[in-house]
Amino acid sequence: MAPRGRPQLTEEIVQERIAGYCSRYGVKDFNEAGFPAYPAGKRETRQHREWVVLFRAWSRLRGRTASPGHADRAAALRAQKGVCPICLKSVSLTDATEAPPSAAGKTALVHRPCNEALRLVANVGPTVIDRLKAYLWPAVPVASEGRKGAKID
Numbered sequence: 482m483a484p485r486g487r488p489q490l491t492e493e494i495v496q497e498r499i500a501g502y503c504s505r506y507g508v509k510d511f512n513e514a515g516f517p518a519y520p521a522g523k524r525e526t527r528q529h530r531e532w533v534v535l536f537r538a539w540s541r542l543r544g545r546t547a548s549p550g551h552a553d554r555a556a557a558l559r560a561q562k563g564v565c566p567i568c569l570k571s572v573s574l575t576d577a578t579e580a581p582p583s584a585a586g587k588t589a590l591v592h593r594p595c596n597e598a599l600r601l602v603a604n605v606g607p608t609v610i611d612r613l614k615a616y617l618w619p620a621v622p623v624a625s626e627g628r629k630g631a632k633i634d
Contacts, residue, residue: 490542567595
């Protein structure tokens with residue numbers, strides 16, 4: 482049997498589920514985001530489990546509407562000419578993740594390992610880049626430099 486994904490979640494479906502939950506358990510308290518308040522003192526009950534399922538669906542819907550859509554990501558990738566700005570290798574929509582904004586406020590789609598490198602370097606600061614370069618790729622003296630101007634007999 483072929484695997485099936487989750488059914489499409491819409492604002493109407495989530496609001497319907499919230500209304501059903503509120504009517505079943507007599508909930509009248511909501512948090513500042515408009516979601517039913519946490520059922521304090523009722524942990525591991527049927528109401529608590531239903532609240533958790535409802536909260537996950539609500540969060541999933543909010544996360545999808547807050548993040549750029551597929552069309553936005555495709556446009557961003559086209560603007561980058563399909564290239565990761567960190568490693569300069571081609572990146573696809575399925576491989577790409579959104580990098581944190583640069584100092585100029587620009588965001589880009591990068592490979593996951595490149596995003597991890599960005600995150601790590603951002604935490605330690607810009608001076609670490611030169612130290613990393615010296616540590617990973619120490620300068621190797623060029624043998625031909627000592628022979629400049631030498632006469633060959």
